[in-house]
Amino acid sequence: MAVTIQHLNSDATFLFTFEPRSYQHSQAVPSKSPKPFRILLDPWITGPAKFIHPKLAKATHRQPPCILSLLELAEPDLIIISHHSSKHCNEATLRQLPAIGTKTIILTTTPSARKIKSWKYFEKSRVRILPKWEPPESGDPKTPNIFRFTVPSTPPGEPGEVTVTFIPQKHDLFGLRYAVGITYRPPSPQLYQLPLLPKLRSKSQSSLRSTRSAAPSPQQQQHSSPPPDDRPISILYAPHSISYSAIHSYVTSHLVSEAALPLTVLLHPFNTHHEVPFSKPRDTVPSSGVEIATKLAAKVWISAHDGDLVHRGFTSKFFTRIQRNPHSEDHIRNFLAQAENGANKTTVVDLESGEKTIIESTTSKNGTVDEREPRRNEQERQQIENNSTLDEECESCRKGASKVEEDQSQNLPKVGLSDSGKGQVQAEMLMGSWERCNWRSNLELFLKKEEGGQGGSLTKQRSLFDS
Secondary structure (H helix, E strand, O other): OEEEEEEOOOOOOEEEEEEOOOOOOOOOOOOOOOOOEEEEEOOOOOOOEEOOOOOOOEEEEOOOOOOOOHHHOOOOOEEEEOOOOOOOOOHHHHOOOOOOOOOOEEEEOHHHHHHHHHHOOOOHHHEEEOOEOOOOOOOOOOOOOEEEEEEOOOOOOEOEEEEEEEEEOOOOOOOOOEEEEEEEEOOEOOOEEEOOOOOOOOOOOOOEEEEOOOOOOOOOEEEOOOOOOOOOEEEEEOOOOOOHHHHHHHHHHHHHHOOOOOOOEEEEOOOOOOOOOOOOOOOOOOHHHHHHHHHOOOOEEEEOOOOOEEEEOOOHHHHHOOOOOOOOHHHHHHHHHHHOOOOOOOEEEOOOOOOEEEEEOEEOOOOOEEOOOOOOOHHHHHHHHHHOOOOHHHHHHHHOHHHHHHHHOOOOOOOOOOOOOOOOOOOOOOOOHHHHOOHHHHHHHHHHHHHHHHOOOOHHHHHHHOO
């Protein structure tokens, strides 16, 4: 299974293409490959982004997008609009899409939905409200906090699922501190018994629905889930940065129940002018992004919303005077290395307009998933083993690590630019020794770390993994 992430402009427009693994159900009757699932995020391709009125403030791309029209792309399944401003919800760009006769669903916030419906261009049924995340224990059980989209499969497989939610930061005066959480679980070749996942409260069988995500429960049930070698992909998009405390309940509730940790992709700005909107940054380190990448062991951190724009209008001098404190990939790697005590486990990527990065997962023979296993010499491997503080469960996984590395040396993961860009670049991705375990052990250890930081507040959630 792989996800391809393409940066369509120099700002915050991304195209995600999820490609599930092709399974051979029978030698006599070969099965069809499942179709890719595509998500288009905050499309801004043409036209200026204006603030109230073009004479007051407007922005344009200094570097042109890689496409001239959205019609150049394959039809997306979902379009996610995270904010009502023209940089995220651009009318000229969205009007490039067909008004009728398309399968694309536009998933957006409430202010953006009102804005889009005021154009009277799209069918009302195609514009859906992006649910706002609330912890399951504090929200209204009848109010959905997760949007769920069923991913069709090919017989005899079972369908997969995409979940999307909007996570706002409380007490944010300007409404810019938020995140969009996305998970993708691919279609599976058969009904798979996946233990320790929560029972959803919604009984709807619709292929397109919103539900309230339940808190983790030890109840075992059958899910249309893939085998353990296809762990769900998790993406967190925070274009203006967000504090870790704002996403904490989403991580410990939804991502844990979906077995979607460690985080696959973090889309977060490198520059610090997003840390405190409309004010001078207090420091020169993108602290929120470093904290999120470190605590969630993010596999890849991709720069988002760092585009160099051309500002015009009466307030242009105000925007150009905002201190940016730009950071390169090397700067971010150094910050992460310091936060991770020298063990940089996150790959840092800065995509130019039109460039892609492909994240592939590889599977060892014993069923564990390892998406970032680097080539290590004997000295490095010995150092990791000496410094390891894993528990007994992880110790058994580490004893077979040498066999895992031998099995995976033939098919290392590739994370790099597309052939049409600067050429395929294979980035060596470091990982913590605790990731050698399967997803069950990963989540167990993640909750141990959270329990240590929260003073035992997650004891009930740890019981989720008791056998």
